[in-house]
Amino acid sequence: MSILAIDFGGTRTRAAWFNEALQQMHRAEVPTLRHEPQEQVIQRVIDCARSVVPDGEQPRVIGICAPGPQAFTGYILHANTLPGWDRVPLAERISVAFGGVPVAMENDANLAALAEYHQGAAQGCDPALYLTLSTGIGGGAILGGQLFTGWRGLAIEPGHLKFLHPDGRTYSLEALASGPALVYWAERALASGDAPSRLREMARLDGRVIGMLAAEGDAVAGQVVAEAGRWLGLGLVALTHLFNPQVIVLGGSVTQLGALLLEPVRRTLAQLLIDPAFNDPGLLRLAALGDDVCLIGAAYHARGRG
Amino acid sequence: MSILAIDFGGTRTRAAWFNEALQQMHRAEVPTLRHEPQEQVIQRVIDCARSVVPDGEQPRVIGICAPGPQAFTGYILHANTLPGWDRVPLAERISVAFGGVPVAMENDANLAALAEYHQGAAQGCDPALYLTLSTGIGGGAILGGQLFTGWRGLAIEPGHLKFLHPDGRTYSLEALASGPALVYWAERALASGDAPSRLREMARLDGRVIGMLAAEGDAVAGQVVAEAGRWLGLGLVALTHLFNPQVIVLGGSVTQLGALLLEPVRRTLAQLLIDPAFNDPGLLRLAALGDDVCLIGAAYHARGRG
Numbered sequence: 001m002s003i004l005a006i007d008f009g010g011t012r013t014r015a016a017w018f019n020e021a022l023q024q025m026h027r028a029e030v031p032t033l034r035h036e037p038q039e040q041v042i043q044r045v046i047d048c049a050r051s052v053v054p055d056g057e058q059p060r061v062i063g064i065c066a067p068g069p070q071a072f073t074g075y076i077l078h079a080n081t082l083p084g085w086d087r088v089p090l091a092e093r094i095s096v097a098f099g100g101v102p103v104a105m106e107n108d109a110n111l112a113a114l115a116e117y118h119q120g121a122a123q124g125c126d127p128a129l130y131l132t133l134s135t136g137i138g139g140g141a142i143l144g145g146q147l148f149t150g151w152r153g154l155a156i157e158p159g160h161l162k163f164l165h166p167d168g169r170t171y172s173l174e175a176l177a178s179g180p181a182l183v184y185w186a187e188r189a190l191a192s193g194d195a196p197s198r199l200r201e202m203a204r205l206d207g208r209v210i211g212m213l214a215a216e217g218d219a220v221a222g223q224v225v226a227e228a229g230r231w232l233g234l235g236l237v238a239l240t241h242l243f244n245p246q247v248i249v250l251g252g253s254v255t256q257l258g259a260l261l262l263e264p265v266r267r268t269l270a271q272l273l274i275d276p277a278f279n280d281p282g283l284l285r286l287a288a289l290g291d292d293v294c295l296i297g298a299a300y301h302a303r304g305r306g
Numbered sequence: 307m308s309i310l311a312i313d314f315g316g317t318r319t320r321a322a323w324f325n326e327a328l329q330q331m332h333r334a335e336v337p338t339l340r341h342e343p344q345e346q347v348i349q350r351v352i353d354c355a356r357s358v359v360p361d362g363e364q365p366r367v368i369g370i371c372a373p374g375p376q377a378f379t380g381y382i383l384h385a386n387t388l389p390g391w392d393r394v395p396l397a398e399r400i401s402v403a404f405g406g407v408p409v410a411m412e413n414d415a416n417l418a419a420l421a422e423y424h425q426g427a428a429q430g431c432d433p434a435l436y437l438t439l440s441t442g443i444g445g446g447a448i449l450g451g452q453l454f455t456g457w458r459g460l461a462i463e464p465g466h467l468k469f470l471h472p473d474g475r476t477y478s479l480e481a482l483a484s485g486p487a488l489v490y491w492a493e494r495a496l497a498s499g500d501a502p503s504r505l506r507e508m509a510r511l512d513g514r515v516i517g518m519l520a521a522e523g524d525a526v527a528g529q530v531v532a533e534a535g536r537w538l539g540l541g542l543v544a545l546t547h548l549f550n551p552q553v554i555v556l557g558g559s560v561t562q563l564g565a566l567l568l569e570p571v572r573r574t575l576a577q578l579l580i581d582p583a584f585n586d587p588g589l590l591r592l593a594a595l596g597d598d599v600c601l602i603g604a605a606y607h608a609r610g611r612g
Binding site: 069071077078126127143144146148149150151152153154155156157158160161162163164165166168170234237238239241242243244245246272274275277278 | 375377383384432433450452455456457460461463466467471476540543547548549550578580581583
């Protein structure tokens with residue numbers, strides 16, 4: 001009797017079998033193929049999960065990770081990586097497929113926070129905040145040793161911090177500092193000026209290309225990344241003044257920009273935090289866990305729910 | 307044997323004697339006279355506190371409320387209402403004066419949050435946030451039934467949320483929506499335009515006067531209050547997306563502006579929260595406790611520390 005963890009994502013679906021000591025024993029991964037009919041997608045998730053369960057065994061409890069705020073409902077809401085999946089009773093379908101075992105479903109960023117707290121960059125830190133910077137910006141918090149979810153399970157949505165931009169419009173943090181945001185602001189910079197930039201030669205822009213050119217000294221790319229870093233810094237100032245965290249762990253593909261992004265973040269924190277006591281040298285850390293972070297988090301989350 | 311509570315404020319100092327059921331038995335109040343020598347001020351605080359202790363009794367524990375972030379140190383830091391009081395060992399002085407009884411000192415907004423949670427507008431609500439809008443903007447949070455203070459006791463400083471203003475500068479929320487902020491923006495509006503306004507006739511502007519004229523239909527005063535409401539709304543959007551609170555209690559003198567302030571706050575919340583599930587009809591409430599809110603909070607905070 002052990003724990004089955006499932007990470008249902010917009011692109012990949014992963015499953016792993018954990019023993020009660022939370023060691024990962026078996027693991028499988030399949031493409032989600034989200035545009036196929038939902039029944040087929042769900043069946044693929046279940047098959048992937050079954051493939052990691054040892055012969056003759058049955059999970060005691062199942063932890064499921066899925067995107068979007070979920071409000072303790074067992075279904076997905078507003079997940080921009082899984083459009084059309086609102087209110088599909090995913091947790092129930094998976095529970096039934098495994099003979100009705102208890103299921104604990106949670107948001108991906110919340111579970112990543114839990115994993116980094118137990119096994120990653122936030123070990124021994126409380127409060128611990130986690131932000132994932134990729135297609136969007138999600139977050140999770142460990143407060144008093146527990147995953148903090150708020151009244152209806154909707155807490156810690158740092159991507160939806162709102163900022164007035166000098167252009168006069170109000171933007172969410174994730175429209176200012178996510179991967180797609182970098183592309184948007186780079187395209188805007190190219191359209192509104194005629195500064196020479198190798199960005200103009202690229203067939204397709206993405207965060208990785210922009211970061212690469214910024215690292216090579218391309219001025220426009222550098223400004224776009226620095227600007228994203230300053231906005232992210234402004235978001236982290238808000239989080240720090242509110243939570244006084246011991247650590248903020250940054251994960252997700254955008255963190256591959258490294259120092260180009262983190263330097264303006266750190267400068268903004270140093271400039272705007274009201275007291276250095278908020279700004280411990282160890283405050284900002286990069287995520288330590290890799291692709292399986294959500295499986296690990298789902299296993300921890302499920303452990304107490306069986 | 308009971309609980310002595312002391313509220314040491316920039317203007318008034320209050321003390322009360324509570325029985326173990328947290329009923330307030332005796333109460334006293336004196337002016338703080340903060341510009342007098344610190345020894346005299348401290349002695350006046352101690353005398354005021356002594357005056358509420360019944361003959362022959364001794365407090366089991368003392369709860370002290372004081373302004374500014376305190377970081378579990380027992381002294382005040384950065385309290386704009388008590389300049390020059392940084393690092394004065396207030397908690398220790400009071401403990402010694404009462405024979406060395408244990409003392410629990412906390413920030414005023416944190417203790418107000420605790421009081422509203424136990425006896426006021428936030429009863430039965432978790433997470434519960436509290437904001438005080440007066441000379442500055444302070445805050446407190448009850449999460450999981452406990453006062454949330456963060457790593458070093460610095461958490462919940464909503465007055466220091468930073469916003470970029472259309473004028474190109476970055477302002478703290480308390481520079482946009484506190485009492486002095488109303489005066490600042492009113493003066494700026496008068497200086498930069500020539501719109502007729504009865505504000506020009508006033509010998510001295512304060513939040514009360516601006517609110518009164520706004521209520522009477524003065525356009526400039528109305529715009530100033532509405533603008534403060536929109537900024538406050540933006541701050542509450544951040545708090546709501548992060549904490550998913552069941553209630554946000556608003557206290558402090560600025561809330562006397564009533565609907566003039568709260569309507570733009572509510573409109574901003576309705577407009578910018580990503581899902582109506584964040585925005586329960588009961589989300590925003592006015593504080594229920596009066597001048598003694600911090601004494602009540604100090605008593606609750608001290609109760610478990612004896």
